[in-house]
Amino acid sequence: MxxxxxxxxxxxxxxxxxxxxxxxxxxxxxxxxxxxxxxxxxxxxxxxxxxxxxxxxxxxxxxxxxxxxxxxxxxxxxxxxxxxxxxxxxxxxxxxxxxxxxxxxxxxxxxxxxxxxxxxxxxxxxxxxxxxxxxxxxxxxxxxxxxxMPGRPKLKLDDIPSPHRFAEDLPSLANRVVYFETSRGCPFSCQFCLSSIEVGVRYFDMERTKSDLMYLINSGAKLIKFVDRTFNIKRDYAMEIFDFLIKNHNGVVFQFEITADIMRPEVLDYLAEHAPPGTFRFEIGVQSTNDTTNELVQRRQNFAKLTRTVQKVKHSLKIDQHLDLIAGLPEEDYNSFRKTFNDVFELGPEELQLGFLKMLRGTGLRNEAERWGYVYMDHAPYEILGNDILPFTDIIRIKRVEDVLEKYWNAHRMDNTVKYLIAHEFTSAFDFFQEFGDYWEERGWQRIGHQLEDLFTRLRDFLLHRETPNMPIIEGLMKLDYFLGHKYRPRKIWWDFTLDKSEQMAYLRLLAEQPELVDGDGGFQRLRMNEKDLHKHVMLEVLPFALQTYLQSGDIDTSSPQLLVVHFPPDAQQAVSCYTMPLHQAAVK
The missing domain is CATH 3.40.50.2300 (Response regulator)
Structure with missing residues (x-):
């Protein structure tokens, strides 16, 4: 057979x-x-x-x-x-x-x-x-x-042979995501989630888990995602695996779903001290910061403790965090969701995923859909189309937020620009994404594709349309972000250079002769580039503010315009470097 x-x-x-x-x-x-x-x-x-x-x-x-x-x-x-x-x-x-x-x-x-x-x-x-x-x-x-037929009793997990030892999987391990399980079940009862149906949490034997992980690491895996619904629910078990992976990671990246408000400070301190940068990623389901909403869906969450965890992890500079929100939960209308979004965005996650409630078969929320007036898709993915307090018109508006959030924050194409806009030009993060999303749809851009430079020109169009002040500063940050988004010297730009060709050549000559003019710790001098190398690997632009002052304090100092010097290494594996130097008009003339 x-x-x-x-x-x-x-x-x-x-x-x-x-x-x-x-x-x-x-x-x-x-x-x-x-x-x-x-x-x-x-x-x-x-x-x-x-x-x-x-x-x-x-x-x-x-x-x-x-x-x-x-x-x-x-x-x-x-x-x-x-x-x-x-x-x-x-x-x-x-x-x-x-x-x-x-x-x-x-x-x-x-x-x-x-x-x-x-x-x-x-x-x-x-x-x-x-x-x-x-x-x-x-x-x-x-x-x-x-x-x-009736259901069967749960298996003893260690009776299941390892699913990670098939020879046919080895050739593709490095190019695909490996999903890994250390436990089954979830201790929580969130009524929108299927995991709430299974009572209790069962664990695989620790030595078996370590053996499988070591096999995958040694066999060339590059990304392993743990599918445990709450990886850190059993602190000692989680700590032992964290410690094991820190000592044996060999360059592999590991992603975990964690419950942030139960993360103990000593675990966070250990990770801050010992975790290699970039080795771990945390996915944290916040979903809502509305206490009434969380109570109605039987979701126990202490947002103050969650905030402490997220901030502590962020300050360690070791672990990227992906935070999830769900629009459309009971008693969360448009204004409440706006607050939830801003509460969570303020934590500064590397990625913020905005999802919409799905009425999954078997969940308590689907069984009680009439109580809240939910209407939703007949077929998968069963996404909601509205409820008593969140009509379809508001869902459409929030979807516009989701669209530009993905393009402009989660894709990390304009971090410096977006942070500045939210801090200085818009009432809140949500309002920036909402206004821009509305403008994006009004222009019909959702129906056409885009190149990287289109994202910059469309943002500039939007900001000019709303007569946003401080455009020279904003465009300076956009230029910086555009340079940082390339591994190699870009052949195409979306603006006119401030310096003409002769001025650029004069500055490159000056940089070759006097690299010490560049600010910083001597990193540019150590590149030891001649004028020919500078022409191949360096781009110049004038910034109307002091870049380092802004990056360090967030303050804008327009009294000292600077020359931005961007170095694109021949090896794309190396990071692009940005330097600044005072403008030397006499030298160019």
Whole structure:
């Protein structure tokens, strides 16, 4: 019996941990082949590939991001291979299972919940007696009737073989995200989240966890994402893994989902002292700072303690932080969400993800949707279209905020400019992104693509349209950000140089002869560039303010315009360097 397990990942770089667990658990008795696609792959290409593999049993792992595309594939396959046994599993079909069996008559079985043991027993029954009423955690068909069996007890996690030891995964480890699990379950009861349904947290054996991590590190993995819902809930366990990774990271980056308000100060102090810069990333779900909202969704959160953690991590300069918000939670109207956004943006996260509430099957919030007047999409991803206090018009407005937030903050194309605008020219961060997002849509830019320079010219258009003061200072910061956004000397700029060609050449000659004129600790002098190298690797521009004063204190000193000297190293792996020097008009003349 040939068994293929498959899924449609959101992106090519993603990998399915679920499929690897199934293969690991079953491979002692069955030959299970993993094959992964993406939601962008044409359905016909997927069907053709699976057809040529000629499986007897085909299983799909289903999530909100792939269920609709998966259904297309299933329906086509069943038409050309009516005898093919098709089964589904995953969080999207583990709830409202009878609905899925009726909606997709081409599906023969659904594995509900934790699937390793159920999948193995199902394969055993398919290949032998076919007595499916013995298989707990299974939905199957008996004539026209759908039979849903009771769930099965949770597995002992260490009974599951490692999903990380397959030889076929080794060639692509460096180019794809490795998902890793040290525990299952979540101690919290947030009513918008599927993790709240499973009671209790179970852990894998520590030595097994370390062994698997060491194997992945030594085999060339570059990014490992821990999928534990609350990685730091068990402090000693988390600390032991942090310590192990600090000592053995070998350049790998590790990402964790943490609950910030329960992070102990001694853990933060340890990480601040010992974590190598850039090795760890933290994802923190804030969701809302509205206490009433958090209480209604049974989310326990102490924002003061969360703030302490985020600020302490930020000040360590060791760990990037990704903070999440959810628009549309109960009793969070437009103005309340504006406050939530500003509260969290003020913490200065490297990335702020603005998401919209999804009414996931099986969650308490979906079951009580009428209480809050929710309307939402009929099919995945079940995103809300409004509720009693947040109409669709407000959702559209917040989506404009999300769009420019992604382009101008999360992509880190204009950090210096955006920070200045929010601090000096707009009432709040939310108001900047909202005004700009509204202008972006009014101009129809959401319907056309953009190059990097377009992002700068469109921001300038917006700021000029609203008659923003201090444009010379803002444009100076934009030019700085544009230079910093390139690894090599840019061939294209979006403004007219302040200096004409002869002035630039005179300054480059001066820099070759007197590099000590450049401010700083002598870093520019140590480059030892002649005039030819300067022409190839340096760009110049006049700034109408003292750059170092602004970077150190945030103050704008326009009494001392400076020459910005930007060095682009021949090796793109090295960072671009910015220097300044006083303007020497006499030297140019």
């Amino acid at each position: 040939k068994v293929v397990v498959s899924t449609l990942n959101a992106k090519f770089i993603h990998t399915s941990l679920a499929l690897r667990y199934l293969k690991a658990y079953c491979e002692k008795d069955f030959d299970v082949e993993i094959t992964e696609y993406t939601i962008k792959d044409p359905a016909m290409n997927i069907v053709s590939d699976l057809y040529q593999k000629a499986p007897d049993v085909l299983g799909f792992s289903c999530y909100i991001w792939n269920i609709e595309e998966t259904i297309q594939v299933i329906k086509m396959l069943k038409k050309i291979r009516p005898e093919l046994i098709i089964l589904l599993g995953g969080p999207e079909v583990s709830y409202d299972t009878e609905y899925w069996m009726k909606r997709i008559p081409e599906v023969d079985f659904i594995v509900m919940g934790e699937g390793e043991e159920t999948f193995h027993q199902l394969l055993t029954e398919i290949s032998t007696t076919r007595k499916y009423h013995f298989v707990y955690g299974l939905a199957y068909r008996k004539g026209e009737e759908v039979i849903i």
